[in-house]
Amino acid sequence: MAVATAARTITIAEALNESIRLEMRADPKIVIMGEDIAGGAQVEHLEDDEAWGGVMGVTKGLVHEFGRERVLDTPISEAAFIGAAVGAAATGLRPIAELMFCGFLGSCLDSLLNQGSKLRYMFGGKATVPVTIRTMIGGGFRAAAQHAQTLYPMFANIPGLKVVAPSNAADAKGLLTASIRDDDPVIFCEHITMYTLKGEVPGGEHIVPIGKAAVARPGSDVTLLGVSLTAVHALNAAETLAKEGIDAEVIDLRTVSPLDEETILESVKKTGRLVIVDEANPLCGLASHIAGVVASRGFHWLRAPVGMVTAPHSPVPFSPVLEDAYLPNPQKVVSAVKETCSKAS
Amino acid sequence: MNLSQYQLRSMYRTMVSIRTFEETVKQAFAKGHIPGFVHLYVGEEAIATGVCSALRPSDTITSTHRGHGHCIAKGCDMNSMMAEIYGKATGLCKGKGGSMHIADVGKGMLGANGIVGGGPPLACGAGLTSQVTGSGDVCACFFGDGACEQGTFHESANLAAIWNLPVIFVAENNGYAQSTPASYHCAIENIAERAASYGIPGAVVDGSDVFAVHEAAVEAVKRARAGQGPSLLECKTYRHHGHFEGDQQTYRMISTRAYPRARIPSGISGPWSPSTAGSPRRSWMPSTGRPGRPLKKHWPTPNPVPCPRWKRSPATSTSVTRS
Ligand SMILES: Cc1ncc(C[n+]2csc(CCOP(=O)(O)OP(=O)(O)O)c2C)c(N)n1
Ligand SMILES: [Mg+2]
Numbered sequence: 001m002a003v004a005t006a007a008r009t010i011t012i013a014e015a016l017n018e019s020i021r022l023e024m025r026a027d028p029k030i031v032i033m034g035e036d037i038a039g040g041a042q043v044e045h046l047e048d049d050e051a052w053g054g055v056m057g058v059t060k061g062l063v064h065e066f067g068r069e070r071v072l073d074t075p076i077s078e079a080a081f082i083g084a085a086v087g088a089a090a091t092g093l094r095p096i097a098e099l100m101f102c103g104f105l106g107s108c109l110d111s112l113l114n115q116g117s118k119l120r121y122m123f124g125g126k127a128t129v130p131v132t133i134r135t136m137i138g139g140g141f142r143a144a145a146q147h148a149q150t151l152y153p154m155f156a157n158i159p160g161l162k163v164v165a166p167s168n169a170a171d172a173k174g175l176l177t178a179s180i181r182d183d184d185p186v187i188f189c190e191h192i193t194m195y196t197l198k199g200e201v202p203g204g205e206h207i208v209p210i211g212k213a214a215v216a217r218p219g220s221d222v223t224l225l226g227v228s229l230t231a232v233h234a235l236n237a238a239e240t241l242a243k244e245g246i247d248a249e250v251i252d253l254r255t256v257s258p259l260d261e262e263t264i265l266e267s268v269k270k271t272g273r274l275v276i277v278d279e280a281n282p283l284c285g286l287a288s289h290i291a292g293v294v295a296s297r298g299f300h301w302l303r304a305p306v307g308m309v310t311a312p313h314s315p316v317p318f319s320p321v322l323e324d325a326y327l328p329n330p331q332k333v334v335s336a337v338k339e340t341c342s343k344a345s
Numbered sequence: 346m347n348l349s350q351y352q353l354r355s356m357y358r359t360m361v362s363i364r365t366f367e368e369t370v371k372q373a374f375a376k377g378h379i380p381g382f383v384h385l386y387v388g389e390e391a392i393a394t395g396v397c398s399a400l401r402p403s404d405t406i407t408s409t410h411r412g413h414g415h416c417i418a419k420g421c422d423m424n425s426m427m428a429e430i431y432g433k434a435t436g437l438c439k440g441k442g443g444s445m446h447i448a449d450v451g452k453g454m455l456g457a458n459g460i461v462g463g464g465p466p467l468a469c470g471a472g473l474t475s476q477v478t479g480s481g482d483v484c485a486c487f488f489g490d491g492a493c494e495q496g497t498f499h500e501s502a503n504l505a506a507i508w509n510l511p512v513i514f515v516a517e518n519n520g521y522a523q524s525t526p527a528s529y530h531c532a533i534e535n536i537a538e539r540a541a542s543y544g545i546p547g548a549v550v551d552g553s554d555v556f557a558v559h560e561a562a563v564e565a566v567k568r569a570r571a572g573q574g575p576s577l578l579e580c581k582t583y584r585h586h587g588h589f590e591g592d593q594q595t596y597r598m599i600s601t602r603a604y605p606r607a608r609i610p611s612g613i614s615g616p617w618s619p620s621t622a623g624s625p626r627r628s629w630m631p632s633t634g635r636p637g638r639p640l641k642k643h644w645p646t647p648n649p650v651p652c653p654r655w656k657r658s659p660a661t662s663t664s665v666t667r668s
Contacts, residue, residue: 316444
């Protein structure tokens with residue numbers, strides 16, 4: 001399959017696929033593995049074709065190009081295959097493993113908590129673990145409590161893991177490429193409702209550095225900070241607020257760990273107000289951590305308390321009515337911004 | 346096997362209820378009325394029915410993402426189930442769980458489960474509760490062939506064995522985990538053979554034969570209730586529809602795709618009467634040996650139905666074929 005050399009508009013799923021395809025072409029040490037990432041293993045008529053190409057179709061066509069030696073369907077054994085990806089990474093491969101839903105972290109936690117994240121450190125730097133774990137986060141799909149979680153704070157709480165979560169197609173391609181090339185384990189979070197979101201994506205090689213937030217919209221009155229889908233919510237809210245005379249700056253965090261504190265602080269210095277939008281549960285979470293960073297390093301710039309729009313501290317409900325009430329959305333962001341802007345000097 | 350007219354009617358009613366319920370869900374889902382994921386139990390009715398009809402109301406079950414059939418067979422109210430699947434406040438779980446998490450603890454139904462392999466450890470817990478309180482209840486743990494590859498299954502089978510827990514592990518081998526054939530994800534043909542490695546009895550039955558399932562389950566339950574520990578019952582079956590609603594099923598070979606439609610679990614269609622009820626079979630339980638640790642020679646001889654329809658094709662070849 002030819003990959004375009006010029007920029008064009010494609011979906012996030014296509015952008016991810018393109019990144020993996022280009023990297024696999026360039027580096028024979030890359031293998032990909034996961035449940036049904038090709039699908040139909042050993043089904044006669046599907047030898048070099050997939051049945052699924054991943055539940056969300058992200059890895060479609062890869063088995064056709066790279067064969068089943070490099071595109072490995074796995075049994076439902078997350079502990080074994082995520083662990084194997086870590087072990088393969090430590091011994092010379094550069095694997096990309098798919099943990100279908102981030103809630104399945106429960107089934108393979110040791111590989112990430114005690115092995116992958118710690119080998120390099122514990123071995124005194126004598127091993128690297130260049131593994132990328134792609135996983136789905138987020139609600140809105142009516143997938144209920146076990147399949148709709150947003151666990152990047154849990155991953156980020158583990159030193160030795162890098163955690164990224166893109167909000168658009170270009171970043172999806174660029175960050176995935178950077179993740180694959182990174183010599184440390186990277187947890188790559190993909191929002192379940194965003195795969196079909198389209199955007200302009202550069203052709204050929206495209207890299208977005210890990211650990212660098214983006215100012216997605218410059219503004220002067222208030223800083224809105226989001227990541228993954230909440231960065232999109234923040235942008236939408238900023239449009240609404242602009243009509244009401246509030247000029248919001250939007251920061252798309254892009255990487256949760258390591259955290260780009262400088263970009264956040266620079267923006268808060270400029271606007272004096274901060275509203276953080278985060279789909280994860282709030283206790284010991286991303287929003288409270290960033291609020292803590294700003295309180296300790298940028299308190300003197302704040303003209304109002306830091307606003308937070310997060311999920312409540314509860315499992316994700318199934319009922320669409322309840323799930324809609326549970327999730328952050330642009331309206332909730334707009335109200336929070338108005339409250340923040342009405343406070344203090 | 347001695348089943349009363351009442352039992353036979355009730356088993357028949359359960360199977361038809363499951364089939365009707367699932368086809369109703371299928372239609373509603375196609376119309377866009379049902380949110381989220383739906384996994385249908387059509388084709389596998391005989392397993393839940395055969396096992397749950399061997400249980401008493403205070404016994405418990407753990408279930409899977411494909412849990413509607415288990416719920417119905419354990420006596421959950423179908424209106425409340427349907428309301429749950431629609432996400433309504435009147436649902437069994439107040440709309441908080443949905444299809445993948447229907448539960449009714451009062452009925453001993455410990456929940457459908459979105460985590461493949463989530464059930465077996467819970468089943469051990471239910472077995473422990475029974476053991477400690479002396480209630481005499483048993484727990485039937487349903488899980489798919491795909492779930493057999495989870496560490497939780499292996500660890501739970503061993504734990505149940507060493508603690509002698511009253512648990513019946515029921516593997517529903519429908520030949521696929523999503524689009525992945527069991528012949529790929531599992532290195533052996535019969536999951537039940539693993540029982541030997543845990544030192545517990547294991548058997549393979551035809552999961553489309555409700556009487557075969559029931560008979561084997563009755564024995565396993567009897568053994569568990571008598572304090573003789575867990576057993577592993579593998580039911581060979583077939584799911585008629587896709588993994589979930591919307592699955593294109595390109596991984597199914599033409600021949601096998603056509604096949605299951607004709608293969609309806611006994612009791613649901615075709616001539617069926619109490620007289621066609623299966624004839625008594627030899628026990629699959631070991632008659633000697635330490636409780637919970639049958640001697641090796643008992644495997645695999647006491648194996649009532651080797652399920653001739655299922656054959657593993659020669660090495661390296663593809664998926665499951667049928668003769
Ligand atoms: C821990 C975990 N891994 C993966 C999945 C995704 N998943 C849901 S159902 C399924 C296949 C299950 O196959 P099997 O156990 O054979 O049950 P069946 O669907 O055939 O009834 C998979 C991989 C999951 N829900 N949980
Ligand atoms: Mg299966």
